[in-house]
Amino acid sequence: MEGLCCGPGYASPSEAIRAPSEKLLYTIAIYTGTGIQKPDYLATVDVDSNSETYSKVIHRLEMPGIGDELHHMGWNACSSCHEDNSMSRKYLLVPGVRSNNIYVVDTATNPKAPNLYKVIQGSEIKSKTNLSGPHTVHCLGSEIIISFLGDARGEAPGGYLHLNKDFEIIGRWENSMGDIPFSYDFWYQPRHNVMISSEWAAPNTFMPGFDLEEVGHLKYGRRLHIWDFKKKKPIQTMYLGEDGLIPLEVKFLHNPNSSHGFCGAALSANVIHFWKSENGNWEWEKIIDIDNEPHSDWPIPIPGVMSALLVSMNDKYLYINNWLHGDMRQYNITDPHNPVLTGQVWMGGLLGKAPIVNGVKVAGGPQMYQLSLDGKRMYVTTSLFSTWDNQFYPEIRTKGGVMLMIDCDVENGGMKINKDFVVNFGDEPNGPSRCHESRYPGGDCTSDIWL
């Protein structure tokens, strides 16, 4: 029945790969923490190489107030309700980590110039659900769940906000947090009745900035949690220990039958591979270990800080970043137990390998990225989080963030920075801003889940 249905998204990953190329993308850009007293905004970037405004910001939707720290975002609907023709991928939900507000942005009425449709006030979320510090947004059929890292006072472990399709608060999604100490990212795989969640830290810990000593005091996470998705409660914890310090992004393979997935442990700079074994228990192993790199100014070698991770729609390639080193890597994961490094590029970073890319001095390192559905174009931004940027890359205050594009070879493997594409957020009209996560109107490699 592929292609016959008219709900949002695609019937399968293979149909998604054949979708038309993206013409524009949305990225959030922040002024929070930069010293510029302006609202954070959603930028529309023209990525149509035939357009006169290719590689430029063509619209800026300012949020109503300052100080949100926009960060991650997600769609109201994805392929998980592909068979529901009453739904459409129209609204982008954009949370503010610091303000707790969630902005619902209509991207369909005028895709180039999205408009603000609704604001779910942070104070309402706090009073009704005792949650703060929103992060990952996933649609769930026609409904939406959002992970929050703290309670209303910014203490861990937070929980999950459940919204209906009209963006009204239903309440908390989970029936129990079990003994989970921290929250962060999550992904679900319905055919295995499973959700997996990872751990950053309490908002009161990570928002003011990073201190290594707080890792030693167990203020940061080092576990993954397996959930019974229908019962909405955690059922198994995988303690990663020193191999999994600060496990951030988690992704399953896109194939809905697969139980294999990956997590990037930011501070350990390791990729953790997890899967369901034949006896039904979940297992994990470390499959990639990025060595710390010596630096003349540092008393200890620099950790990579693997802050994000992405799987191509055909499940062939895994992409990781090392924010402090400055490199993006591509691994062939045809055998998920034995990844093979197939590509690497450098942009910014502290090791000095690529301080200037396409004529722009890169402040920061590769941090967030989004891959086209066909796997050929990867858009990369350089800011992590305002306070952490200020600690490790203080020059980003005056230089702002950068968006670059990597051409990815999907046949033979390999990565190459595209010479014709660079968006310098240091040149924004209100002063240097910092770009972070990106989304395409037609879906992307971190949105869609198949039932």
Next chain:
Amino acid sequence: MKKITIANRNNSTYEVKGNRPLLSELRELGLDLPYGCQYGGCITCAAKLIKGKVDQKSQLALNNRQINDGYVILCVARAKTNCTFDIGVESHDKLYRNPFIDPLAPHELKSDIATIRKIKDD
């Protein structure tokens, strides 16, 4: 009433009551200040106290080194006396540090995990 002087805004002065957080009182008087969470947890509104006293015991964002360097979380701090501040990111010179190059000593951590420094008798 307490007189608040903003040193790095041409020594502009504001009269506040001191019974509510400085962020609220100063913003209502027209001073443009950065802020984020508004409960003392996120550090966006930090300013540097040059002179005077505040009550900021409900702040959760600062470690002891930042407090010793004079930083104040304006969204929860109340003025106890006349105060002089530097505000905005220009005042953040000591607020952000590379934690690997310049780590905190045990007594400089946040108050919930800091150890008490033993001072040797001479």
